[in-house]
Amino acid sequence: MHIAVLGGDGIGPEVTAQAVKALRAVAANGPQFEMTEAKIGDAAFDAEGDPLPERTAQLAERADAILFGAAGTFDSDLRPPEQRGGHALLRLRKRMDLFANFRPVFAIPELAGASTLRRDVLKNVDLVVLRELTGDIYFGQPRGIHVEGGERVGINTMRYTESEIRRVAHAGFQAARARKKKLCSVDKANVLETMVLWREVVTEVGREYPDVELSHLYVDAAAMLLIRKPADFDVIVTGNIFGDILSDAAAMLTGSLGMLPSASINAEGKGLYEPVHGSAPDIAGRDIANPLASILSAAMMLRQSLGQPEGAARIERAVRRVLAEGYRTADIMEDGAHLLGTEAMGDAVAKEI
Amino acid sequence: MHIAVLGGDGIGPEVTAQAVKALRAVAANGPQFEMTEAKIGDAAFDAEGDPLPERTAQLAERADAILFGAAGTFDSDLRPPEQRGGHALLRLRKRMDLFANFRPVFAIPELAGASTLRRDVLKNVDLVVLRELTGDIYFGQPRGIHVEGGERVGINTMRYTESEIRRVAHAGFQAARARKKKLCSVDKANVLETMVLWREVVTEVGREYPDVELSHLYVDAAAMLLIRKPADFDVIVTGNIFGDILSDAAAMLTGSLGMLPSASINAEGKGLYEPVHGSAPDIAGRDIANPLASILSAAMMLRQSLGQPEGAARIERAVRRVLAEGYRTADIMEDGAHLLGTEAMGDAVAKEI
Numbered sequence: 046m047h048i049a050v051l052g053g054d055g056i057g058p059e060v061t062a063q064a065v066k067a068l069r070a071v072a073a074n075g076p077q078f079e080m081t082e083a084k085i086g087d088a089a090f091d092a093e094g095d096p097l098p099e100r101t102a103q104l105a106e107r108a109d110a111i112l113f114g115a116a117g118t119f120d121s122d123l124r125p126p127e128q129r130g131g132h133a134l135l136r137l138r139k140r141m142d143l144f145a146n147f148r149p150v151f152a153i154p155e156l157a158g159a160s161t162l163r164r165d166v167l168k169n170v171d172l173v174v175l176r177e178l179t180g181d182i183y184f185g186q187p188r189g190i191h192v193e194g195g196e197r198v199g200i201n202t203m204r205y206t207e208s209e210i211r212r213v214a215h216a217g218f219q220a221a222r223a224r225k226k227k228l229c230s231v232d233k234a235n236v237l238e239t240m241v242l243w244r245e246v247v248t249e250v251g252r253e254y255p256d257v258e259l260s261h262l263y264v265d266a267a268a269m270l271l272i273r274k275p276a277d278f279d280v281i282v283t284g285n286i287f288g289d290i291l292s293d294a295a296a297m298l299t300g301s302l303g304m305l306p307s308a309s310i311n312a313e314g315k316g317l318y319e320p321v322h323g324s325a326p327d328i329a330g331r332d333i334a335n336p337l338a339s340i341l342s343a344a345m346m347l348r349q350s351l352g353q354p355e356g357a358a359r360i361e362r363a364v365r366r367v368l369a370e371g372y373r374t375a376d377i378m379e380d381g382a383h384l385l386g387t388e389a390m391g392d393a394v395a396k397e398i
Numbered sequence: 399m400h401i402a403v404l405g406g407d408g409i410g411p412e413v414t415a416q417a418v419k420a421l422r423a424v425a426a427n428g429p430q431f432e433m434t435e436a437k438i439g440d441a442a443f444d445a446e447g448d449p450l451p452e453r454t455a456q457l458a459e460r461a462d463a464i465l466f467g468a469a470g471t472f473d474s475d476l477r478p479p480e481q482r483g484g485h486a487l488l489r490l491r492k493r494m495d496l497f498a499n500f501r502p503v504f505a506i507p508e509l510a511g512a513s514t515l516r517r518d519v520l521k522n523v524d525l526v527v528l529r530e531l532t533g534d535i536y537f538g539q540p541r542g543i544h545v546e547g548g549e550r551v552g553i554n555t556m557r558y559t560e561s562e563i564r565r566v567a568h569a570g571f572q573a574a575r576a577r578k579k580k581l582c583s584v585d586k587a588n589v590l591e592t593m594v595l596w597r598e599v600v601t602e603v604g605r606e607y608p609d610v611e612l613s614h615l616y617v618d619a620a621a622m623l624l625i626r627k628p629a630d631f632d633v634i635v636t637g638n639i640f641g642d643i644l645s646d647a648a649a650m651l652t653g654s655l656g657m658l659p660s661a662s663i664n665a666e667g668k669g670l671y672e673p674v675h676g677s678a679p680d681i682a683g684r685d686i687a688n689p690l691a692s693i694l695s696a697a698m699m700l701r702q703s704l705g706q707p708e709g710a711a712r713i714e715r716a717v718r719r720v721l722a723e724g725y726r727t728a729d730i731m732e733d734g735a736h737l738l739g740t741e742a743m744g745d746a747v748a749k750e751i
């Protein structure tokens with residue numbers, strides 16, 4: 046099994062290195078992995094003039110799965126899009142057609158104190174946001190800024206085809222089927238025609254999954270309910286831009302952003318696995334970032350793209366044990382716990398594996 | 399002073415009737431108001447075949463301010479847009495150019511128990527979401543569902559002109575100037591050109607307000623921070639669709655959606671004042687809805703459109719006293735409090751005025 050390791054920018058390489066450690070520990074008495082590193086993001090732009098060098102893209106395409114860190118830093122935000130680190134990720138998503146972005150959000154009892162939500166509200170939170178990742182206003186044409194009647198005008202196009210909606214709807218129903226059998230589709234069908242089509246197609250696809258309970262929410266109501274009753278959700282399926290917002294809001298509920306993995310998968314089951322947190326350039330290079338989201342992303346990769354559920358479970362158990370033993374990185378530190386740096390946390394997990 | 403009273407659908411008329419009571423109580427020893435009622439929403443569609451009858455629209459335009467309840471119920475969601483109650487509101491916003499939607503969100507210490515957030519996080523939450531209300535993907539052309547290559551395709555257009563952004567930016571800086579002097583502009587400039595223009599224009603306008611501290615957040619980060627550190631915000635200015643989502647999320651933080659007023663104002667200072675909650679048809683007609691958001695909307699109206707800050711303060715003090723005395727409607731009920739119905743709560747506030 047061949048894994049492309051793209052650490053990227055900011056804390057990306059540091060946390061990804063700990064996930065690599067975990068994979069090596071799994072490989073010590075289990076499946077063998079070939080891991081190849083390559084540059085992406087600002088790091089790649091600085092070195093080679095392109096945030097997504099062709100060599101990196103081809104490595105990613107050839108590999109069985111991609112372990113990704115983070116791309117982009119504040120520095121590149123002012124550069125033209127094609128030179129920004131963050132855009133490397135958008136290009137890779139589109140190029141590999143990674144349309145299904147799964148973001149599980151779960152409350153970790155040991156870390157309940159880190160949440161801004163009340164403990165009783167947090168209890169039983171265990172949901173997945175499935176965000177469509179290759180369509181919507183992110184990629185729709187026409188787009189741009191032009192001058193009209195003497196002033197600047199900006200436009201972007203929200204756009205979904207029936208087949209784009211259909212495939213992510215199937216992914217949503219299948220995910221729900223494997224969980225609590227509840228799918229909530231989020232749209233804005235009361236205002237946007239694109240979302241009327243979204244609701245119609247999701248409803249049509251739903252007829253093939255009579256065992257899954259389908260509900261619909263407008264995006265504003267969904268944002269409310271996520272805060273009000275997060276434990277009511279199972280799988281949420283939504284478009285790219287609404288998913289961007291809702292998945293980050295959902296990630297915040299548990300207070301442990303540094304713990305949350307994600308997967309972006311295409312029709313062949315190939316996927317890019319990355320922590321939900323970003324490149325956090327302000328804390329990069331200081332050995333204080335939490336590597337657990339990256340380590341848990343490696344576990345997701347083993348289960349979803351590499352057919353290694355046992356390896357995945359070994360990593361997840363190890364993370365739970367390390368937390369139960371009271372080890373914490375700075376972001377989730379509590380009174381009485383043992384503070385570890387990035388490397389030491391990676392070592393602790395590897396040892397438990 | 400002439401007020402158009404548009405109760406609308408669901409609990410709209412019930413709660414609006416209590417706000418009218420409060421205004422009468424203010425008028426008993428203060429300014430005189432002429433109030434004229436008219437139909438809007440599903441109620442208007444059922445009676446006259448149009449959710450925004452021309453007579454209602456003209457009354458709204460002629461009046462000095464509009465006291466609005468709620469429009470639309472689930473029933474009409476399946477009808478074509480122009481027949482849906484909710485669309486009456488979109489049409490009225492556009493027709494009267496009510497571009498600046500202010501939604502204050504404040505923690506009420508007496509009601510802290512109703513929030514799903516931890517009490518310490520809630521403390522000092524006092525922010526305003528300023529949502530642009532007449533542009534963006536809500537109104538952009540082209541839009542619709544068409545067939546392309548044998549399948550249905552939905553499109554909508556996000557669109558902002560420089561002048562649309564400029565006027566709402568000014569409204570934001572002015573609001574911040576009157577408060578804690580912090581304006582946070584929320585966009586998605588890392589992906590959308592429309593939002594690049596948004597950021598540029600807000601930054602330009604900011605040069606005229608050197609006393610206001612301007613910051614920028616991407617919408618996904620803003621959704622996170624609202625949950626993580628809500629007390630850090632003062633005024634948030636954003637576009638129509640992001641504002642729809644963020645203002646509802648923000649409203650949920652305090653746990654007292656039934657308490658939150660809003661104002662939608664145009665360039666002449668005319669405004670439509672309405673509770674943030676919707677028509678809630680499931681509880682309509684049962685005398686259990688919380689009228690305080692509508693009553694506080696009437697106070698906002700006195701202050702912002704009718705030049706009656708003293709009348710506004712009288713209403714707001716009365717609401718605080720009624721809460722301090724332990725009176726509650728069902729939605730904010732706690733152990734040991736006195737439960738009141740909609741009418742009785744309206745009476746209690748009027749008596750305190």
Ligand SMILES: CC(C)[C@H](C(=O)O)[C@@H](O)C(=O)O
Nearest residue numbers: 117131132135289588589618
């Ligand atoms: C960096 C940015 C382009 C990206 C997005 O909006 O998709 C990020 O917010 C994410 O969610 O992965």
Ligand SMILES: CC(C)[C@H](C(=O)O)[C@@H](O)C(=O)O
Nearest residue numbers: 235236265470484485488642
């Ligand atoms: C009813 C709907 C069209 C409306 C909107 O999206 O603007 C509502 O959600 C609001 O926020 O007032």
